[in-house]
Amino acid sequence: xxxxxxxxxxxxxxxxxxxxxxxxxxxxxxxxxxxxxxxxxxxxxxxxxxxxxxxxxxxxxxxxxxxxxxxxxxxxxxxxxxxxxxxxxxxxxxxxxxxxxxxxxxxxxxxxxxxxxxxxxxxxxxxxxxxxxxxxxxxxxxxxxxxxxxxxxxxxxxxxxxxxxxxxxxxxxxxxxxxxxxxxxxxxxxxxxxxxxxxxxxxxxxxxxxxxxxxxxxxxxxxxxxxxxxxxxxxxxxxxxxxxxxxxxxxxxxxxxxxxxxxxxxxxxxxxxxxxxxxxxxxxxxxxxxxxxxxxxxxxxxxxxxxxxxxxxxxxxxxxxxxxxxxxxxxxxx
Amino acid sequence: xxxxxxxxxxxxxxxxxxxxxxxxxxxxxxxxxxxxxxxxxxxxxxxxxxxxxxxxxxxxxxxxxxxxxxxxxxxxxxxxxxxxxxxxxxxxxxxxxxxxxxxxxxxxxxxxxxxxxxxxxxxxxxxxxxxxxxxxxxxxxxxxxxxxxxxxxxxxxxxxxxxxxxxxxxxxxxxxxxxxxxxxxxxxxxxxxxxxxxxxxxxxxxxxxxxxxxxxxxxxxxxxxxxxxxxxxxxxxxxxxxxxxxxxxxxxxxxxxxxxxxxxxxxxxxxxxxxxxxxxxxxxxxxxxxxxxxxxxxxxxxxxxxxxxxxxxxxxxxxxxxxxxxxxxxxxxx
Numbered sequence: 001x002x003x004x005x006x007x008x009x010x011x012x013x014x015x016x017x018x019x020x021x022x023x024x025x026x027x028x029x030x031x032x033x034x035x036x037x038x039x040x041x042x043x044x045x046x047x048x049x050x051x052x053x054x055x056x057x058x059x060x061x062x063x064x065x066x067x068x069x070x071x072x073x074x075x076x077x078x079x080x081x082x083x084x085x086x087x088x089x090x091x092x093x094x095x096x097x098x099x100x101x102x103x104x105x106x107x108x109x110x111x112x113x114x115x116x117x118x119x120x121x122x123x124x125x126x127x128x129x130x131x132x133x134x135x136x137x138x139x140x141x142x143x144x145x146x147x148x149x150x151x152x153x154x155x156x157x158x159x160x161x162x163x164x165x166x167x168x169x170x171x172x173x174x175x176x177x178x179x180x181x182x183x184x185x186x187x188x189x190x191x192x193x194x195x196x197x198x199x200x201x202x203x204x205x206x207x208x209x210x211x212x213x214x215x216x217x218x219x220x221x222x223x224x225x226x227x228x229x230x231x232x233x234x235x236x237x238x239x240x241x242x243x244x245x246x247x248x249x250x251x252x253x254x255x256x257x258x259x260x261x262x263x264x265x266x267x268x269x270x271x272x273x274x275x276x277x278x279x280x281x282x283x284x285x286x287x288x289x290x291x292x293x294x295x296x297x298x299x300x301x302x303x304x305x306x307x308x309x310x311x312x313x314x315x316x317x318x319x320x321x322x323x324x325x326x327x328x329x330x331x332x333x334x
Numbered sequence: 335x336x337x338x339x340x341x342x343x344x345x346x347x348x349x350x351x352x353x354x355x356x357x358x359x360x361x362x363x364x365x366x367x368x369x370x371x372x373x374x375x376x377x378x379x380x381x382x383x384x385x386x387x388x389x390x391x392x393x394x395x396x397x398x399x400x401x402x403x404x405x406x407x408x409x410x411x412x413x414x415x416x417x418x419x420x421x422x423x424x425x426x427x428x429x430x431x432x433x434x435x436x437x438x439x440x441x442x443x444x445x446x447x448x449x450x451x452x453x454x455x456x457x458x459x460x461x462x463x464x465x466x467x468x469x470x471x472x473x474x475x476x477x478x479x480x481x482x483x484x485x486x487x488x489x490x491x492x493x494x495x496x497x498x499x500x501x502x503x504x505x506x507x508x509x510x511x512x513x514x515x516x517x518x519x520x521x522x523x524x525x526x527x528x529x530x531x532x533x534x535x536x537x538x539x540x541x542x543x544x545x546x547x548x549x550x551x552x553x554x555x556x557x558x559x560x561x562x563x564x565x566x567x568x569x570x571x572x573x574x575x576x577x578x579x580x581x582x583x584x585x586x587x588x589x590x591x592x593x594x595x596x597x598x599x600x601x602x603x604x605x606x607x608x609x610x611x612x613x614x615x616x617x618x619x620x621x622x623x624x625x626x627x628x629x630x631x632x633x634x635x636x637x638x639x640x641x642x643x644x645x646x647x648x649x650x651x652x653x654x655x656x657x658x659x660x661x662x663x664x665x666x667x668x
Contacts, residue, residue, distance in 0.1 A: 086635055095635070143501055159498070166603020167477055168639035173600040178631065179515045180526075181593035190596070190631040192514075259515035262524065266507040267601060269500020297512065297524040301420055301429070305502035 131321025258293025592627025
């Protein structure tokens with residue numbers, strides 16, 4: 001077996017989501033994950049049990065990568081963790097995660113202890129954003145915004161290769177920017193947030209509302225007539241089957257997202273905005289009207305300077321980005 | 335007369351506004367202007383004539399400062415210029431300034447030639463923001479947003495002591511963020527911009543509309559019954575005289591601004607937001623409901639981390655900031 005020193009080092013990336021847990025091994029210098037596993041986090045299990053799952057999954061992906069590429073556990077430089085927030089980044093703690101039901105939990109140090117490795121923590125949307133900047137659609141950009149669309153809408157900002165975290169670690173919360181100051185209440189307490197219109201569940205809700213008032217759509221066939229079973233994924237599936245009503249719902253979604261993305265363009269003037277999440281399955285049904293709406297709303301010089309593109313890393317963005325945060329902020333290659 | 339080398343150096347700051355031109359001498363190390371003059375820019379004179387005015391005003395303020403403090407013209411390290419945009423920062427040109435009627439004009443180099451000094455250029459709102467960070471209400475903050483409220487609403491972002499300019503020099507355009515995506519058309523072409531509700535002229539327009547439909551107010555007395563003469567300053571004057579309707583108009587303004595400022599809080603999570611412009615004359619009639627609205631809308635941890643305060647430099651913010659930009663980006667002290 002070759003000595004360490006002739007072998008490149010790796011980082012474990014952990015992406016804790018409201019529905020899925022993904023763990024992978026990522027080369028320290030960047031690149032696609034060498035091994036990757038995912039599991040469900042549904043059922044609101046306690047954080048200690050999830051830390052144990054993460055430990056077992058990390059052992060498995062490391063063994064798998066070592067089997068394929070050789071070397072020993074000392075190839076692992078550390079572990080980068082992405083987790084829904086709000087988080088206390090300084091102390092490495094979850095303050096509260098509504099989707100997981102955790103409160104004030106020292107997630108960073110528990111995972112570090114379990115794996116016997118140094119660890120860094122950042123929020124899930126920051127990690128997905130950083131992954132796309134480090135190894136994905138934002139590579140090489142001096143300024144990038146990531147917009148993550150799933151159960152909620154999150155985001156992150158990368159300036160000159162560093163995440164902008166802000167004074168209390170909550171910068172980049174694009175989902176909770178007001179696009180309609182007299183608009184509908186959002187789960188965060190604000191009114192008229194982008195998330196209240198364009199998150200996955202809200203895309204599904206808008207689709208459902210139209211069908212309830214009589215729009216014909218193959219969406220209903222895809223759920224065997226069960227309205228309550230419609231999710232955003234059903235809408236994307238119907239769209240790709242050519243459903244006209246699903247296309248209308250997506251056009252409306254693109255226009256609403258366009259207002260939020262135009263705000264990012266006028267506030268940050270980034271080189272690239274990367275949209276991450278299931279909604280990117282809609283492809284040009286989303287991106288063509290989204291770009292048109294941003295062009296209609298934002299400053300021409302800023303629009304011309306900005307590419308608006310889907311992420312390239314898919315489900316691995318969070319794991320790659322969590323590892324990338326470790327490399328940038330906490331990592332020592334040898 | 336003492337030799338240069340024992341004397342501290344100075345920078346000329348130039349703040350070109352849609353209605354006023356302000357020129358001053360600022361110590362290289364920072365501090366209040368040593369001398370300051372202002373003149374009107376109304377009447378849409380050509381840029382060459384304005385450059386000549388700037389030259390004459392600069393000569394006058396330099397002579398005044400030298401008379402008081404001694405030394406010769408070699409005390410002047412250079413000139414920092416703030417100008418409404420959009421600008422081409424790399425080439426130092428005005429692309430177009432609607433309020434001044436200028437198009438594609440090499441303002442930076444013309445002023446540099448006239449004064450025989452090196453010059454830097456940035457937009458007026460960035461300069462006012464930078465002035466408040468360098469010498470005003472944002473001193474010492476690692477992250478600050480400036481919101482400038484006048485004829486329009488502009489702004490800027492300072493991170494770790496540097497202005498965030500963005501990919502094409504237009505970052506920080508808070509006035510042109512959408513707070514109502516189906517809302518009123520803005521002069522920029524977008525719909526529902528913050529500026530379309532809360533700029534000086536729009537504050538006046540909202541006050542006028544209420545009086546037209548019968549609200550009683552001393553605002554009308556202040557303009558001798560001439561509705562068309564109402565400006566935002568009239569509203570602030572009436573407010574300070576205890577006028578109840580003016581207070582309602584300001585409360586509404588604070589709530590609308592609160593939605594825009596909450597977006598800044600959730601996107602950037604800055605340590606401080608400095609509000610600059612005539613509207614700050616409303617004092618706590620503005621700031622108390624503004625802070626309450628931001629608290630109602632933005633993330634609690636981000637709200638707690640952020641002070642929302644009026645600027646401290648008044649009309650000198652732009653001149654001080656323009657000089658500060660020269661010091662930071664273009665300046666060599668000796």
